[in-house]
Amino acid sequence: MKHEKTHQNTPPAHQQAGFLSMKLLMGVFIGILLWGGFNWSLEMTNTESYCLSCHEMQGISFDELQETVHYSNRTGVRASCPDCHVPKEWTHKVVQKISAAIRELPAHWSGKLDTPEKFEEHRLAMATLEWNRMKANGSRECKNCHDSKSMDYTKQEPRSSARHEEAEAEGKTCIDCHKGIAHHLPKGWKEASKEATDKK
Amino acid sequence: MKKILAISLIGLLSLLIQATAMAEKESTENTTMSQTESSIETTATEESAEESKETEATEEAEDAEATEDDKDQAAVLGDSIDVYSLRGDNDIDAASEAFPNHRTMVVDGGIDVTFGDQPPMVPHSIDKDRISLQENTCLKCHSKADSKLESAPKPTPSHFKGRDGKKKSKIVAGRYFCTQCHTPQANTKPLIKNNFKD
Numbered sequence: 001m002k003h004e005k006t007h008q009n010t011p012p013a014h015q016q017a018g019f020l021s022m023k024l025l026m027g028v029f030i031g032i033l034l035w036g037g038f039n040w041s042l043e044m045t046n047t048e049s050y051c052l053s054c055h056e057m058q059g060i061s062f063d064e065l066q067e068t069v070h071y072s073n074r075t076g077v078r079a080s081c082p083d084c085h086v087p088k089e090w091t092h093k094v095v096q097k098i099s100a101a102i103r104e105l106p107a108h109w110s111g112k113l114d115t116p117e118k119f120e121e122h123r124l125a126m127a128t129l130e131w132n133r134m135k136a137n138g139s140r141e142c143k144n145c146h147d148s149k150s151m152d153y154t155k156q157e158p159r160s161s162a163r164h165e166e167a168e169a170e171g172k173t174c175i176d177c178h179k180g181i182a183h184h185l186p187k188g189w190k191e192a193s194k195e196a197t198d199k200k
Numbered sequence: 201m202k203k204i205l206a207i208s209l210i211g212l213l214s215l216l217i218q219a220t221a222m223a224e225k226e227s228t229e230n231t232t233m234s235q236t237e238s239s240i241e242t243t244a245t246e247e248s249a250e251e252s253k254e255t256e257a258t259e260e261a262e263d264a265e266a267t268e269d270d271k272d273q274a275a276v277l278g279d280s281i282d283v284y285s286l287r288g289d290n291d292i293d294a295a296s297e298a299f300p301n302h303r304t305m306v307v308d309g310g311i312d313v314t315f316g317d318q319p320p321m322v323p324h325s326i327d328k329d330r331i332s333l334q335e336n337t338c339l340k341c342h343s344k345a346d347s348k349l350e351s352a353p354k355p356t357p358s359h360f361k362g363r364d365g366k367k368k369s370k371i372v373a374g375r376y377f378c379t380q381c382h383t384p385q386a387n388t389k390p391l392i393k394n395n396f397k398d
Contacts, residue, residue, distance in 0.1 A: 069328060120334075157324070158308050163350070181328070185335035190343070 042097065048080040056113045057081070064183045084141050084182065085130070092140075123186035131175055131196040139174035146174065172197075302386035310353070311385065315398045319381035320353065326384050331377055338378045339371075 044050060051057050061081075065071050070079045087093050113119045134141070148168065153161035167177065176197045180189065288297055305311075307323035329337040340346065347354035359375040362368050 123334075157306060159324070159351075180335065180337065184330060184332070185337070187334045189335060190339070 042093070045097070046082045046086055046093075048082070051081040054108055056108060056119065060116060060119050061183060068182050070182045079145070079182070083144065087137075087140060088144055092137075120186075123184075124188055124192055127179075127183075127186050127189070128192055128196060131179060131193065132199065134175035135173065135196060135199055142174040142178075302388050305385045305387050307385075314396070322382050322384040324384065326379070331379065336376065336378070342378075 052062055065081075070084075072078070086096055107113060111118075113122060151164070153164060156164065163177070179185065179193050179196075186192070290297065304325040304327070305323065306325065310323045311321045313320055326338070331338065341350035341352040342354060344354050346352070355371060355375070357367070359371050360368050362372050363374070
């Protein structure tokens, strides 16, 4: 009886191996689906068209960007929203994405910035947030394109090259001087920008 | 006196003849255009070529006859012949001609002023600068506080004098819009001769 029972419960060896490999295949398939889906959605939410799907971005931020050299220039190379506002490295990217989800989505749903007046009211706070982030990471997002190793000081205007060399010697980063290059500066930017620059 | 009168008469007559010829040509051009739309371009170019030849010929003849008398003629007719608006002689509903693209002059050390009270000209590009209620990016370097660090000229005391004649701590509103007086320059050929001397 005993012998029969065990025989009934455990399938033959070749059936067992088949079941295991099926399980493995399923796991791999689901893994690919989940991981791929995660990365795909990460990429989908990292495009300019996604940023511009909220009207807060369409009216003011994007209009202002279009006036600047980061959108329209001699060579036709341009920066899109995530090039500056989302880090390229995976871990930093995920951290930024989560903090944005916590901070920006409720603001969008509650209509914190849904008029130009409200936007202007919060502009200084928003700008300071970005200045501090850039300052803390050594203007990492600027350096994705602007590499100091590839920057030829002899090809710059004398004024620019002198100031760049000074800044490098003092250990400054891009954002210390280049504020308000892609969007307009908020009212009271001068005092606030000094504060952000002096922050260690 | 008689000679002058005769010459001016000839001049007037040649002008009239030219004007009638032009009008005729225009009318014929219009009819041909309405007739065959497909061959507009070829006929138009041919006609314009012919026209230009003829007008050149008549103009030359006219010039030979009436060069001395141009001024008198203009006075008599009450209109001048070679006057165009700044946008050239193209039609009002046509697009204006594109200006040649000139780069902003970059002069290290600044551009010298030509007279005592001249607002100094901007010796660099200001394409990226914005002046609005919220911001004045010129003052990133040209403010009193930053001018030394950026080795940029700072605004003179006159910029801080209010309408009441009293000194203010900030640049007064009337002087806030820098580009009203200070403008960048491009290395271009002057439109007219300038004999200004200080």
